[in-house]
Amino acid sequence: MSSNIEKNSSIEELLPFKEIPGGYGLPFFGAISDRHDFHYRQGPDEFFRARMQQHNSTVFRANAPPGPFNARNARVVVLLDAVSFPILFDTSKVEKRDVFTGTFMPSTSFTGGYRVCSYLDPSEPKHALIKGFLLSLLGRLHTELIPTFHAAISQLFADVEADLDAEGESAFNSVSDKFSFDLLFRLFAGKSSYGAGVGDGGSSLDTWLLLQLxxxxxxxxxxxxNFIEDLVLHTFPLPYFLAKSGYEKIHRAFQEGAGELLDEAEKKGLSRDEASHNLMFVMGFNSYGGTKILFPALLKYVGSGGEDLHRCLAVEIRGAVEEEGGVTLAALERMSLVKSVVWETMRIEPPVQYQYGKAKEDLKISSHVATYVVKKGEMIFGYQPFATRDPLIFVNPDEFVPERFMDEGEQLIKYVYWSNGMETDNPTADNKQCPAKDMVVLLGRMMLVEIFLRYDTFNVEVGKLLLGSSVTIKSMIKFI
Structure with missing residues (x-):
């Protein structure tokens, strides 16, 4: 065994060493076959579950998605348990260069010709400069988040109620996306997206996101x-020009509104143009893309939780707001059930499902039952919905348990991995944890607060979309 393999804890040393099971099949054809299994014959969950059962292991070799363009790039070591998964956060052991979207990287045309921060490894000099700027900005915006959220959300409820009155139901995803885009544009650009002439920007970002993903x-x-869709979506990179006009319209308006932020970036040594595209990526991909999944997921699980859960949330929220004299950070911190519900939603339906990293050296990676050696240069892939539903960590892991992270359960939040890091960790300029981690969690809490300050209960129907869940609101009973 290579001498540069690092020592693990004494517990890990007691685990037996095993060869990583699985394989990649025939050259080229094995990757294509696995790709069809993943997308069409089995679907993601069954794809990984079947191989986990076949190999009797949560660590194995397979061709993982997306693996387009070059079948060899699909070859990965898959991690499916909560113990092995965090190796993907350790940038001293894994390289994160150009693996943000997996075994491929979209053209930099989508980001103004720049490799934005999400695609940089912390070892690259520009990473600390850009992420440090983003973290300082997000820290400043944190204080503006509550009043900006409150100012923007009234339109969401007005749209939902208008739909209910006219149609008897409301497609929540569309009104939520509209609200999310306006909220984030207000935060980053300092004005309403409608006042900036890009009120419909969410649909443009949807196209921009889809072409990359x-x-x-x-x-x-x-x-x-299936073979036609596979040829179109999974074989060749899709061109930027299909999203160009929408993206550039938003980018121009964004540059005009975010002038002070770009001034600050220049003082830190970033060009205005590169800074603006990095900010656009944080707003459009990280934040808008995250809320696009998170908000409907919250409505899905809370709406399906029934009136008893709604009553408990309403009592906690209204009591904390009354005692603190309004919706404040102090009031939000008092809401332990609200916090637990948001964490449980992100555990059971994480906004980011895949994590990737390339081994910088020969590594020992341990699961619950064994230790494996991953060779330098091998790609490591983690499927987050399995890691955060690990039955050896969570009781009833596939069940939505609103109070899971309350009281003693709070010690389990470290196993909520949605942000490319443990929930107990913090993003820094030297790691790859999402810089907007705290903001996204706070947005989820505030969504629940605003709902239960206005309504006593609501009913939903749910379905599946390309990214996340579809939610149709069937009724909302107002608090009087």
Whole structure:
């Protein structure tokens, strides 16, 4: 065994060493076959579950998504348990250069010609400069988040109620996306997206996101044969020009509104243009992309939780707001059930499902039952929905338990991995944890607060979308 393999804890040393099971099949054809299993014959969960059962291991070799363009790039070591998964956060052991979206990287045309911070490894000099700027900015915006959220959300509820009055139901995803884009534009650019002339920007960002993430998704169109969709989505990179006009319109308005932020970036040594595209990525990909999944997921699980859960949330929220004299950070910190519900939503339906990293050296990686050696240069892939539903960590892991992270359960929040790090960790200029981690969690809490300050209960129907869940609101009973 290589001498540069690092020593692990004494417990890990007691685990037996095993060869990593699994393989990649025939050159080229093995990757294509696994890709069809993943997207069409099995679907993601069954793809990983079947191989985990076949190998009787949560660590194995496979061709992982998306693996387009070059079949060899699909070869990964898969991690499916909560113990092995955190190796992907340790940038002293894994390289995160150009692996943000996996075994491929979209063209830099989508980001103004720049490799934005998400694609940089912390060893690259520009990473600390850009992420330090982003963290300082997000820290400043934290104090503006509550009043900005409150100012923007009234339109969301007005849209939902208008739909309920006219149609008897409201498609929550569309009104939520509209609200999210306006909220984030207000935060980053200092004005309403409607006042800036880009009120419909969410749909433009949807196109921009889809073109970058196409290799990871399945459209599920019944009138399109699978092999045709696979050829179009998963074989060749999709071109930026399809999103160009929408992205550039938002970018121009963003640059005009975010002038003070860009001034600050220049003082730190970043060009205005590079800083603006990094800010656009944080706003459009990290934040808008995250809330696009998080807000409907919250409505899905809380709405399906029933009136008893709604009553408990309403009592906690209204009591804390009354005692603190308004919706404040202090009031939000008092809401232990609200916090638990948001963490449980992110555990059971994480906004980011995949994590990747390339071994910088020969590594020992331990699961619950064994230790494996991953060779330098091998790609490591983690499927987050399995790691955060690890049955050896969580009781009833596939069940939504609103109070899971309350009281003694709070010690389990370190196993909530949605942000490319443990929930108990903090993003820094030297790691790859999402710089907007705290902001996204706070947005989830505030969504619940605003709902239960206005309504006593609501009913939903749920379905599945390309990214996340679809939610249709069937009724909302107002608090009087």
């Amino acid at each position: 196409a290799p990871l998704v399945t459209l599920g169109l019944k009138f399109v044969p």
